[in-house]
Amino acid sequence: MAEPVHKKIKMLITIVDRESGEDVVRALRGEGLHYNMMLMGRGTASSELLDILGLGETEKYVILSFIAEERVRQVMSMLESDHELREAGNGIAFTVPIGSVGGPTTLAFLSQLAERLKEEGSIHGNISKGI
Structure with a gap:
């Protein structure tokens, strides 16, 4: 009989523009995260405010993935470098612990x-x- 699995996991939430969604999911799969749920989302800022700020589309993908806690830094680093999430307006990624x-x-x-x-x-x- 197998030993019980006691691995801490987190939900990784990544929010990106619609044109980047598929690329991000491919990258996550490349990192071994094979359960990714893509949800359509939309920002809440008004069009006038977006025009004033020079920001683009409000249509987003919200990508939900599950990741072992020890892999979070590696995957976040990949997202920041390969998908430029450190740059303003390119998206955001964060984790939530799963209790x-x-x-x-x-x-x-x-x-x-x-x-x-x-x-x-x-x-x-x-x-x-x-x-």
Whole structure:
């Protein structure tokens, strides 16, 4: 029987312009974050204010990913350098700690361990059936 998984995970929230969304998701997948949910969003500033400030589109992608705590610095560094999130107006990324999830299978899935556990044959249910 496999040992319980006690890996601290965080939700990574990345907000970028719509034209950058797919590139950011590809980069996150390249870093091993395979569960990424893209949501359409829109900024709240009025068009007049955006024109005065010289800012562009208000349509955004909000990308939700789950990441092991020890990988946060590496992935944030990649986002800052490769996608220029340090530059004003290019987007923002931040993490929120996850206090608990609904069971060990969910934790394994969200913490990117599902494939390793599936290969070892140490988990059951939907993940071992290939979802």
